[in-house]
Amino acid sequence: MRRYSAFAIAREAARHHQGWERAWKSPAPKKSYDAIIVGAGGHGLATAYYLGRNHGIRNVAVIEKGWLGGGNTGRNTTIIRSNYLQDPSAAIFEKARSLYETLSQDLNYNIMFSPRGVMMLAQTEHELRGWQRTAHANKLQGIETEFIGPKKVKELCPIINLDGPRYPVLGALWQARGGTARHDAVAWGYARACSDMGMDIIQQTEVTGVRRDGGKVIGVETTKGFIGCTKLGIVVAGHSGVLAEMAGFRLPIESVALQALVSEPIKPCMDVVVMANTVHGYMSQSDKGEMVIGGGADGYNNYTQRGSFHHVEETVRALVETFPIISRLKMLRWWGGIVDMTGDRSPILSTTPVENCFINCGWGTGGFKAIPGSGWAMAELMAKGHSPLAEEFSLTRFREGRFIDESVAAGVAH
Numbered sequence: 001m002r003r004y005s006a007f008a009i010a011r012e013a014a015r016h017h018q019g020w021e022r023a024w025k026s027p028a029p030k031k032s033y034d035a036i037i038v039g040a041g042g043h044g045l046a047t048a049y050y051l052g053r054n055h056g057i058r059n060v061a062v063i064e065k066g067w068l069g070g071g072n073t074g075r076n077t078t079i080i081r082s083n084y085l086q087d088p089s090a091a092i093f094e095k096a097r098s099l100y101e102t103l104s105q106d107l108n109y110n111i112m113f114s115p116r117g118v119m120m121l122a123q124t125e126h127e128l129r130g131w132q133r134t135a136h137a138n139k140l141q142g143i144e145t146e147f148i149g150p151k152k153v154k155e156l157c158p159i160i161n162l163d164g165p166r167y168p169v170l171g172a173l174w175q176a177r178g179g180t181a182r183h184d185a186v187a188w189g190y191a192r193a194c195s196d197m198g199m200d201i202i203q204q205t206e207v208t209g210v211r212r213d214g215g216k217v218i219g220v221e222t223t224k225g226f227i228g229c230t231k232l233g234i235v236v237a238g239h240s241g242v243l244a245e246m247a248g249f250r251l252p253i254e255s256v257a258l259q260a261l262v263s264e265p266i267k268p269c270m271d272v273v274v275m276a277n278t279v280h281g282y283m284s285q286s287d288k289g290e291m292v293i294g295g296g297a298d299g300y301n302n303y304t305q306r307g308s309f310h311h312v313e314e315t316v317r318a319l320v321e322t323f324p325i326i327s328r329l330k331m332l333r334w335w336g337g338i339v340d341m342t343g344d345r346s347p348i349l350s351t352t353p354v355e356n357c358f359i360n361c362g363w364g365t366g367g368f369k370a371i372p373g374s375g376w377a378m379a380e381l382m383a384k385g386h387s388p389l390a391e392e393f394s395l396t397r398f399r400e401g402r403f404i405d406e407s408v409a410a411g412v413a414h
């Protein structure tokens with residue numbers, strides 16, 4: 001595949017952009033593969049990419065029922081940070097954040113990583129003590145964060161109102177190297193690199209069953225027929241429970257819709273990401289000028305991939321005290337994605353009761369930021385049977401009571 005470069009752009013400009021190749025091929029499925037990944041979201045594609053790049057396993061298919069990146073990967077608010085409290089979470093999210101720093105160069109695809117800084121506001125005494133504790137924990141974990149006071153918050157984000165009557169801003173946990181990236185580009189970049197390694201990305205093909213020989217997986221039934229495999233990776237976010245049932249085991253997971261919205265575009269006014277967890281809302285400004293606003297998850301289990309009016313009202317109402325300017329903005333559109341939530345709000349990266357079948361799920365409301373680290377660990381797990389980054393996230397933790405409780409730590413996980 002031809003590399004993208006400034007020279008290539010100039011060459012194509014001179015010949016009316018007739019020479020660009022397709023970014024990835026659309027092959028018919030082969031009879032069998034060394035590894036099949038179900039789900040062409042960021043996590044599935046990153047798993048395939050690192051299987052090829054780090055472990056030399058390239059006879060791989062990624063099977064997607066819709067279009068690649070059309071699940072949560074193309075629907076999220078793109079916040080990237082690694083300031084988690086628990087050590088296993090901090091390790092995998094920091095691995096991901098550091099891989100994001102050079103991902104555009106590694107993939108030869110501009111993922112528009114923007115380390116503009118992420119601040120998580122402290123708006124109650126309890127939250128203030130919580131973020132100070134996280135800043136100390138991050139120091140021990142080697143993650144660069146700091147607790148900053150209201151004056152610094154105002155300097156970094158001039159449109160913020162510090163003196164809200166209900167929830168004044170008392171400070172914030174600040175991660176200067178956190179930020180955002182273009183979500184579709186992450187999926188497209190990994191897909192192009194996988195295709196370039198000879199892997200097959202098979203879109204518009206639904207996995208409808210998992211075929212086993214005794215306790216061992218031997219392939220998948222799909223809408224395009226049976227496809228054999230030696231190893232199977234299930235990476236389908238909100239549909240994890242459905243796929244696990246096909247394979248013959250159960251997951252401690254729930255599927256709910258999570259929603260977000262964007263405003264009309266306005267002039268640049270905010271160049272950091274702000275999360276306000278007490279009132280529950282978070283906001284950043286996109287390169288187009290829209291204010292990107294994240295809301296909450298539905299309060300009941302569902303598979304509804306769309307937004308609803310009451311979330312728009314609830315989220316804007318939550319944020320308007322801290323960001324009075326949004327009271328005058330028109331909201332352009334809103335949407336939803338189906339996220340997969342575990343009880344401790346931490347992911348599952350694990351072997352399963354079925355031999356050669358692996359699962360990567362449970363990233364819930366916060367898995368975009370984890371994509372490179374999760375793919376790295378999942379590929380290692382599938383290739384070698386274990387991965388230091390994935391060890392603590394095994395399925396057995398639920399039986400053994402070894403929870404990695406990020407919901408208590410953060411209250412929110414985007």
Ligand SMILES: Cc1cc2nc3c(=O)[nH]c(=O)nc-3n(C[C@H](O)[C@H](O)[C@H](O)COP(=O)(O)OP(=O)(O)OC[C@H]3O[C@@H](n4cnc5c(N)ncnc54)[C@H](O)[C@@H]3O)c2cc1C
Nearest residue numbers: 039041042043065071072073076077079207337367368369
């Ligand atoms: C509104 C919203 C805001 C968010 N904000 C953030 C944020 O700011 N920061 C952050 O870090 N995270 C955020 N997240 C979470 C993040 O988007 C997800 O954790 C992450 O994208 C999950 O990626 P994935 O690859 O596991 O899943 P997905 O991208 O959902 O991919 C799974 C794929 O599996 C496919 N699939 C399902 N069933 C089958 C089948 N039977 N056969 C074949 N294919 C199948 C689906 O079609 C889908 O494409 C947000 C999520 C939402 C919805």
